[in-house]
Amino acid sequence: MSFADKVLAVNDDLPIRTNLPVHSGKVRSVYWLTEEDSRRLIEQHSYPVPKDTPLAIMLISDRISAFDCIWHGEEGMQGVPGKGAALNAISNHWFGLFKEQGLADSHILDIPHPLVWIVQKARPIMIEAICRQYITGSMWRAYEKGEREFCGIRLEDGLGKDSKLAKVLITPSTKGVLKGIDGVPEADDVNVSRNDIQNNYAAFNFNSIADIDLYEKLLSDGFGVISKALADIGQIFVDTKFEFGYVKDTNGDDKLIYMDEVGTPDSSRIWDGAQYQQGKIVENSKEGFRQLLLNRFPDADILLNKERMDERTALAKMNALPVDVLMDISKTYTQIAEKITGQKIVLSDNPKAEVIEVLRSHYQLID
Incomplete structure (x- = not known):
């Protein structure tokens, strides 16, 4: 199985029961549940919200965006393996810490799968x-x-x-x-x-x-x-x-x-502390990918100038990045996630099938 198979690139086509169009952003897609399913889940799982609260499934992808464009790689790589799971794991960790320290809640009510949040309408x-x-x-x-x-x-x-x-x-x-x-x-x-x-x-x-x-x-x-x-x-x-x-x-x-x-x-931007003390900037965030793109293309102004958005979109569509570039980004994301959470990020062989199975068997959201 290739790394391309482990990437969840398209996340707006799952057969989750909904009466509304799926909203798909750069990285996440949101499926608004039916009123019946929202009420049922609130009751079954004792979510601490009013009984008529609209709920949604928020499904993260492994797509990589930078400068308001989605980028892809050679050999059919449409994203970065492990990126979605790493982002969710890090957010879950900080949200938990905020709640522990009495700051505020988040919109997340449940985490059925490393790529999935059940959220309340905000x-x-x-x-x-x-x-x-x-x-x-x-x-x-x-x-x-x-x-x-x-x-x-x-x-x-x-x-x-x-x-x-x-x-x-x-x-x-x-x-x-x-x-x-x-x-x-x-x-x-x-x-x-x-x-x-x-x-x-x-x-x-x-x-x-x-x-x-x-x-x-x-x-x-x-x-x-x-x-x-x-x-x-x-x-x-x-x-x-x-x-x-x-x-x-x-x-x-x-x-x-x-x-x-x-x-x-x-x-966020996250820098390696020891390297910074020695006068070097080592990025442990997407900023490293942004810098790579700025150095890769001769006319960096295309990426920085909002008035050249059409050229920028074409640049992202026409340029498949080498697989090793995307795997380096994968390493950056998964390593910082593992450092922060103390947990291993496991790459799924078939993330979409896993998500469908969990939402069908444990939440009855797929017919």
């Missing part, structure tokens, strides 16, 4: 909540060009590339296109200040101004928990993106929770 906050402990990436590129203000925060002169910031910065950006907000362009992923959010809290889907303080606290505390845990295993938590939303508790009241994924190599 109303997302329209913010990509970004925390930074080092100046690197897009922030460094802007700083190098002379920018000093980021999301309403002013940085001092004289900072060096990849250096540690004086304090952890919260630099949020928009999640989706928000319309009619003064000073905020109508585009996805544009930087916003705390004032922008406070003055337009309802447009960002916050229930109250007080919840902005809570989101910042959960963001900072969550970052701190992960940063300390990574430091304990010789890794540096450089920066990350969190997402938040509201769900209903058992009384039907709104509560703010963590959602999507947290502290993964897809949503």
Whole structure:
């Protein structure tokens, strides 16, 4: 059996019972369960949610995206073996730690399989909540060009590339296109200040101004928990993106929770601590793949310039990457997951068949 067979690339075609179209993102697909199945699972498994809460199956894939494109490899490799299982395992670990330490719940109610979450419906906050402990990436590129203000925060002169910031910065950006907000362009992923959010809290889907303080606290505390845990295993938590939303508790009241994924190599930069002390950057995250792509193609501007998206999409479609490149990424993902969780990431021979069997026999969600 080849590595290509172990990859779950297409994850929106499972025969899960649903009355709604499957929503497929860059990496995950979401299957909204029927009202009957949602109620049945809540009762059978005693999920701590109101009885009428809509539930979904969230199925991760092994697809690899970078610069808003999906990339593929030679020999039929449509993703990275073990990537999906590694991402889920890492998120599960951090969500568990957050709950243990009394921070907040997540949207996950059950984990039937390493590639699957059963989640409750959440109303997302329209913010990509970004925390930074080092100046690197897009922030460094802007700083190098002379920018000093980021999301309403002013940085001092004289900072060096990849250096540690004086304090952890919260630099949020928009999640989706928000319309009619003064000073905020109508585009996805544009930087916003705390004032922008406070003055337009309802447009960002916050229930109250007080919840902005809570989101910042959960963001900072969550970052701190992960940063300390990574430091304990010789890794540096450089920066990350969190997402938040509201769900209903058992009384039907709104509560703010963590959602999507947290502290993964897809949503964060993680550096090897020992190498950093010697002045070298060794990435244990998707950033290493991004750098490889920037070095691989002669015109890096195609990957960095949002106005060249058509060229970028064509570049990703036309270029099959060598198998060893994808296997190196597999090693990065699985090794950091095993370090974080202390558990082995096992590559499934037929992930799709496994998922179907579990959802059929244990959850009765497949006819």
